[in-house]
Amino acid sequence: MTHLPFAELHLHIEGTLEPELVMELARRNGVALPYDDVGELRAAYDFTDLQSFLDLYYANMAVLRTRQDFADMTAAYLARAATAGVRHAEIMFDPQAHLVRGVPLEVAVEGIASVLATSEDDHGVSTLLIAAFLRDRPEAEALDVLDGLLGMGAPIAGVGLDSAEIGHPPAKFARLFARARAAGLHLVAHAGEEGPAAYVTEALDVLGVERIDHGIRALDDDALVSRLVAEQVPLTVCPLSNVALRAVGTLAEHPVVAMLERGLNVSVHSDDPAYFGGYLDDNLDALTTAVGLTRAHRVRLAENSLRASFLPAGRRDALLAEVAAASD
Ligand code: HPA
Numbered sequence: 001m002t003h004l005p006f007a008e009l010h011l012h013i014e015g016t017l018e019p020e021l022v023m024e025l026a027r028r029n030g031v032a033l034p035y036d037d038v039g040e041l042r043a044a045y046d047f048t049d050l051q052s053f054l055d056l057y058y059a060n061m062a063v064l065r066t067r068q069d070f071a072d073m074t075a076a077y078l079a080r081a082a083t084a085g086v087r088h089a090e091i092m093f094d095p096q097a098h099l100v101r102g103v104p105l106e107v108a109v110e111g112i113a114s115v116l117a118t119s120e121d122d123h124g125v126s127t128l129l130i131a132a133f134l135r136d137r138p139e140a141e142a143l144d145v146l147d148g149l150l151g152m153g154a155p156i157a158g159v160g161l162d163s164a165e166i167g168h169p170p171a172k173f174a175r176l177f178a179r180a181r182a183a184g185l186h187l188v189a190h191a192g193e194e195g196p197a198a199y200v201t202e203a204l205d206v207l208g209v210e211r212i213d214h215g216i217r218a219l220d221d222d223a224l225v226s227r228l229v230a231e232q233v234p235l236t237v238c239p240l241s242n243v244a245l246r247a248v249g250t251l252a253e254h255p256v257v258a259m260l261e262r263g264l265n266v267s268v269h270s271d272d273p274a275y276f277g278g279y280l281d282d283n284l285d286a287l288t289t290a291v292g293l294t295r296a297h298r299v300r301l302a303e304n305s306l307r308a309s310f311l312p313a314g315r316r317d318a319l320l321a322e323v324a325a326a327s328d
């Protein structure tokens with residue numbers, strides 16, 4: 001069965017660093033890691049919550065030192081994404097996570113962007129880049145980094161908000177998002193992953209985001225669910241991530257199909273595929289077994305992903321037409 005065309009809208013490029021590449025880059029750059037081999041590193045991928053994942057995610061970034069490292073990571077992701085049916089990817093990166101390690105903005109941005117520039121020709125995957133800001137760090141730092149990105153003419157299409165959620169409500173970043181909006185950037189934010197439904201409301205009303213990353217905790221608030229249905233707010237849901245970080249007990253209990261059937265504008269994405277057990281196709285395949293995801297559900301998810309993307313109308317409609325042709 002040929003893949004339906006999907007847009008991957010919730011993907012942290014640093015979360016695509018497979019253990020083999022972590023070890024290879026560590027060797028190449030002479031970075032000492034507390035693991036002797038890939039097996040030992042893989043054994044550490046046993047998370048209890050978001051923070052336990054973030055600790056390893058940030059620690060492994062120590063191997064990313066040069067433009068080539070960022071380029072190699074990005075190229076490996078795009079090659080894999082193409083095999084999953086991804087035809088468009090809106091890719092987040094965490095500039096602060098590299099700056100705090102002494103890696104200049106230019107190294108991360110140019111390394112990633114150099115590969116994105118040829119992705120449509122190389123893999124048939126169009127791309128956009130989103131700078132995600134770390135909500136557990138001060139807003140003043142984020143403002144400086146945004147200014148740095150704008151000042152260097154970084155090819156970013158939007159800003160996002162990620163990292164440890166609880167205790168760091170969206171409103172903490174009101175000025176950052178206002179500045180990004182004034183610069184003409186798209187706005188997205190993680191909300192309602194571990195944090196409460198109120199953070200989803202705040203991301204919409206205070207930050208003015210166009211999409212919510214995760215948003216599953218919105219289900220705790222019926223009035224919010226009604227609003228999200230009425231306004232068709234896109235929610236980029238990541239099932240394997242939710243189970244790996246214990247936001248949801250098991251995949252069989254994952255609410256994504258129920259969300260679709262309630263009329264929510266959800267799509268399925270992979271978040272940090274190297275850490276959570278798989279890419280977009282792996283998420284869809286796992287849902288097929290665990291919750292009976294049907295071909296009709298897949299078609300809806302593909303359509304929702306394309307409509308929630310920031311693609312220009314021409315390519316978006318061409319990909320939607322491919323979905324329609326494949327589902328006849
Ligand atoms: O799943 C995530 N949640 C929050 N922050 C993140 N940064 C990378 N992945 C994640």
Ligand SMILES: [Zn+2]
Pocket residue numbers: 010011012162190213271272
């Ligand atoms: Zn995420």
